[in-house]
Amino acid sequence: MTDIALQTRGLGVKYGTFHALAEVDLQIRRNSVHSIIGPNGAGKTTLFHALTGRVRASSGRIELDGRDITDTSDDDRVRLGIARSFQVTSLFPNLALRENLRLAAQGRTPWQALAPWRRAESNAEALAIADEVIERLALAPVSNRLAGELSHGQQRRLEVGMAMAARPRVILLDEPTSGMGIDDIEAMKQLIRDLGRDHTVLFIEHNMGIVMNISDVVTVMRLGRKLVEGTPAQVRDDPEVQRAYLGNMITGDIA
Amino acid sequence: MNPLDKPYAQLALALLTVLVLPLFLKSGILATEILIFAMVVAACNLLLGYTGLLSFGQGIFFGIGTYVAGICLTRWQVPVPLVLAGAAVLGAATATLVGWLSIRRQGVYFVMLTLAFSQLFYFVAYTFSGVTGGDNGLLGVPRPSVGGTALNAPWSYYTFVAICFVAVFAVLVMVTQSTFGRTLLAIRENEGRAAAIGFPTRLFKIEAFAISGAVTAFGGALHAMLIGVAPLSNIEYHTSELILIMTIIGGSSSLFGSVLGAGFYLLLADALSTVWPRWLLLLGLVLVTVALFLQRGLWGLVERGYDLVFRRERAPETPAEEH
Amino acid sequence: MIYLFQVLNGIGLGMLYFLLAVGLSVIFGLLQFVNFAHGAFYLLGAYLTYDLTMRGFSFWAAMPLATLIVAGLAALIEAVLLHRIYKLPHTFHILVTVGLALVVQELVIIAWGPLGGSVPAPEGLQGVVILGDFIYPQYRLFTIGFTAVLAGLLWWLLEGTRLGAIVRGGSESPANMALLGYNTLRINTAVFGFGAGLAGLAGALAAPIRGVEPFMGIEALSVAFVVVVIGGMGSYTGALVAGLLVGVVQSVMTTLWPEGARLMIYVGMALVIALMPRGLLGRA
Numbered sequence: 001m002t003d004i005a006l007q008t009r010g011l012g013v014k015y016g017t018f019h020a021l022a023e024v025d026l027q028i029r030r031n032s033v034h035s036i037i038g039p040n041g042a043g044k045t046t047l048f049h050a051l052t053g054r055v056r057a058s059s060g061r062i063e064l065d066g067r068d069i070t071d072t073s074d075d076d077r078v079r080l081g082i083a084r085s086f087q088v089t090s091l092f093p094n095l096a097l098r099e100n101l102r103l104a105a106q107g108r109t110p111w112q113a114l115a116p117w118r119r120a121e122s123n124a125e126a127l128a129i130a131d132e133v134i135e136r137l138a139l140a141p142v143s144n145r146l147a148g149e150l151s152h153g154q155q156r157r158l159e160v161g162m163a164m165a166a167r168p169r170v171i172l173l174d175e176p177t178s179g180m181g182i183d184d185i186e187a188m189k190q191l192i193r194d195l196g197r198d199h200t201v202l203f204i205e206h207n208m209g210i211v212m213n214i215s216d217v218v219t220v221m222r223l224g225r226k227l228v229e230g231t232p233a234q235v236r237d238d239p240e241v242q243r244a245y246l247g248n249m250i251t252g253d254i255a
Numbered sequence: 256m257n258p259l260d261k262p263y264a265q266l267a268l269a270l271l272t273v274l275v276l277p278l279f280l281k282s283g284i285l286a287t288e289i290l291i292f293a294m295v296v297a298a299c300n301l302l303l304g305y306t307g308l309l310s311f312g313q314g315i316f317f318g319i320g321t322y323v324a325g326i327c328l329t330r331w332q333v334p335v336p337l338v339l340a341g342a343a344v345l346g347a348a349t350a351t352l353v354g355w356l357s358i359r360r361q362g363v364y365f366v367m368l369t370l371a372f373s374q375l376f377y378f379v380a381y382t383f384s385g386v387t388g389g390d391n392g393l394l395g396v397p398r399p400s401v402g403g404t405a406l407n408a409p410w411s412y413y414t415f416v417a418i419c420f421v422a423v424f425a426v427l428v429m430v431t432q433s434t435f436g437r438t439l440l441a442i443r444e445n446e447g448r449a450a451a452i453g454f455p456t457r458l459f460k461i462e463a464f465a466i467s468g469a470v471t472a473f474g475g476a477l478h479a480m481l482i483g484v485a486p487l488s489n490i491e492y493h494t495s496e497l498i499l500i501m502t503i504i505g506g507s508s509s510l511f512g513s514v515l516g517a518g519f520y521l522l523l524a525d526a527l528s529t530v531w532p533r534w535l536l537l538l539g540l541v542l543v544t545v546a547l548f549l550q551r552g553l554w555g556l557v558e559r560g561y562d563l564v565f566r567r568e569r570a571p572e573t574p575a576e577e578h
Numbered sequence: 579m580i581y582l583f584q585v586l587n588g589i590g591l592g593m594l595y596f597l598l599a600v601g602l603s604v605i606f607g608l609l610q611f612v613n614f615a616h617g618a619f620y621l622l623g624a625y626l627t628y629d630l631t632m633r634g635f636s637f638w639a640a641m642p643l644a645t646l647i648v649a650g651l652a653a654l655i656e657a658v659l660l661h662r663i664y665k666l667p668h669t670f671h672i673l674v675t676v677g678l679a680l681v682v683q684e685l686v687i688i689a690w691g692p693l694g695g696s697v698p699a700p701e702g703l704q705g706v707v708i709l710g711d712f713i714y715p716q717y718r719l720f721t722i723g724f725t726a727v728l729a730g731l732l733w734w735l736l737e738g739t740r741l742g743a744i745v746r747g748g749s750e751s752p753a754n755m756a757l758l759g760y761n762t763l764r765i766n767t768a769v770f771g772f773g774a775g776l777a778g779l780a781g782a783l784a785a786p787i788r789g790v791e792p793f794m795g796i797e798a799l800s801v802a803f804v805v806v807v808i809g810g811m812g813s814y815t816g817a818l819v820a821g822l823l824v825g826v827v828q829s830v831m832t833t834l835w836p837e838g839a840r841l842m843i844y845v846g847m848a849l850v851i852a853l854m855p856r857g858l859l860g861r862a
Binding site: 500 | 606612659662663666668669670672673674676677678679680681683684685687688796797799800803804806807811837838840841844845847848851852855
């Protein structure tokens with residue numbers, strides 16, 4: 001078993017003639033927190049779409065634990081261990097929080113759910129996972145509320161929880177702190193750091209404080225390509241990054 | 256959640272309906288028709304309320320069940336249980352095909368496709384009149400018999416249909432409570448997310464179609480035995496429209512709402528059509544009124560009534576789901 | 579020769595389907611609203627033409643008059659009722675317009691009876707055109723020419739003018755339109771009347787060809803849906819190509835397999851959807 005959980009070689013995505021992503025080589029180490037930063041339009045979300053199978057790679061390959069998954073469909077990739085959260089919260093608003101997580105856990109064995117005679121509660125494992133995630137997200141007091149009635153911070157945490165409930169090996173978080181208040185951000189930071197202990201976490205983030213604070217590796221992207229990669233300190237001090245960001249975006253302190 | 260929405264409450268209400276109808280209605284035929292449409296409308300609701308698919312093609316499956324009964328009973332004397340099973344299987348197969356093609360397009364295109372398919376099957380039935388009897392339909396469809404005696408008296412056939420209705424309704428309640436039904440709700444709520452957490456959403460939609468088609472065709476077969484004919488009108492656009500209208504009037508948030516919708520429509524039709532042949536004009540106005548003032552349908556009214564009587568906190572009026 | 583005859587018939591029919599589909603498309607484009615009463619406006623256009631010619635009006639007065647009445651009535655319905663339901667889910671758009679269609683259909687039966695009738699070809703076009711051994715009714719030839727001119731006008735209107743830009747702009751964002759200072763309410767009313775008027779016009783033109791009967795609206799609605807499904811909603815070219823295709827298929831099949839002619843429209847659509855899920859032009 002290699003130390004690399006997820007890797008891409010020469011990954012490219014074209015929309016018509018537009019190269020949204022080109023020649024991206026990434027190596028994500030197992031049980032590390034790896035962040036992707038870059039200005040808008042850098043191709044970060046496209047990279048996520050390509051990794052989860054939402055869009056097809058037009059060139060290059062993607063490997064999960066050494067296995068080629070370039071042509072694997074998105075729902076198959078979930079079963080292989082890739083899960084994601086969305087930049088724009090995407091929940092089942094009229095279902096209870098716990099039901100949201102139960103569904104996410106059930107999503108690992110979707111064929112079982114095709115049986116119209118099987119009771120939802122008979123999948124004890126899915127329920128256990130849902131409760132475990134609720135515990136970890138500290139959302140127990142509101143677990144029976146409808147997802148649509150939760151506060152924004154709670155919804156963002158549930159959004160991450162949806163990815164966690166799939167019991168993934170690699171977890172992709174697309175701007176988990178977007179729109180959050182200060183207190184919620186701190187909780188999210190703890191959560192991501194905690195996730196890195198038993199998951200491989202890849203996340204897109206604009207909040208440099210968090211990125212510099214909890215990342216093991218930072219990849220900087222620009223115009224669909226990889227610009228620089230390294231530890232937070234290396235990236236912060238890189239002259240090219242400073243030029244790209246005009247020096248004023250990376251301000252977070254390094255723990 | 257309103258206690259009336261709980262599965263056992265729904266089942267109890269269905270049982271109650273079966274017992275109460277004979278007390279209030281003089282016509283056993285009307286009562287039987289209400290139960291048949293109640294199960295057919297509940298099947299439409301499985302698509303509309305639980306999956307978020309507005310199908311204008313339910314008449315296809317109803318008509319297919321009607322013709323299975325018509326052909327098997329007038330030409331070949333097939334035993335009734337086999338006829339009902341055959342109708343359900345053929346209904347499911349057709350619904351699988353129609354569903355598979357229709358869900359290739361989304362939103363309003365999907366609705367338009369289901370309507371166009373209902374025309375397709377109507378013209379199939381119309382064109383191949385050697386099989387279907389064309390405009391005349393298939394005459395002389397017999398009632399089933401139990402222990403050697405045919406159920407020709409309206410209320411004895413009512414009993415037969417009532418047993419079928421309770422069984423079908425129980426099956427539909429089970430389906431909606433199952434892990435499958437709960438996944439359908441998730442697909443209705445947010446299809447993109449349901450796919451992202453690993454569900455092959457198309458397969459779920461097609462299965463919902465198949466179940467709905469099976470129940471609808473089952474009802475269609477019962478209907479042919481009720482009226483003694485397999486008419487062309489059962490596969491017409493108007494039947495699809497009728498089933499959909501009953502579903503929305505009843506309210507798409509609960510299965511029992513569909514029973515209310517079917518009952519309301521058929522009782523209204525029975526009362527008005529003898530007084531004024533152009534009563535559909537009034538129905539048109541009823542539909543506009545429902546859309547403006549009663550978006551959760553008759554079931555919404557029941558829930559509000561329950562809350563008022565039992566002084567519970569009134570549930571916020573949640574807008575119906577986008578399709 | 580019989581095929582030339584049927585192809586011409588098909589083109590005439592197809593142009594009427596095109597008018598119906600464009601009307602549906604324009605309304606959907608601006609209002610994101612599926613108008614299930616579209617067939618009812620077609621029905622009304624046909625019956626008003628029937629009624630006016632029975633009262634002694636010339637077809638040449640009856641056709642535009644019927645179209646204007648339908649457009650005006652539709653605008654009125656939009657202003658009084660429909661604008662209240664735009665924000666509701668599609669289910670209720672469908673419920674309300676299905677209800678309207680029922681009301682119109684029943685009113686038509688109350689006013690003119692359930693049996694229908696025929697409308698004579700207009701004066702001046704009652705004869706046939708004879709070219710060698712090819713004989714063709716003048717009125718049918720007129721509808722082809724007339725609808726072709728209309729199609730040109732519509733193309734200019736939708737692709738080349740401010741109105742067209744507004745209609746297309748509106749399909750992007752009603753809020754933006756309001757910011758640009760357009761009175762969206764009045765535009766919505768006008769566009770709905772315009773789209774419904776096209777259906778009324780198609781009905782008026784169809785009346786001398788197929789006669790009138792109370793259930794012609796449903797058929798027109800479903801054919802318009804077929805055209806829109808295979809041609810793409812909001813696509814002028816798609817509606818034209820698909821409309822003509824459906825018309826010609828139906829017409830040619832009338833010779834080959836008369837009982838199955840209308841069935842073939844829908845079988846054709848099912849094939850297109852099975853093979854090309856995105857429709858003929860691959861849009862939407």
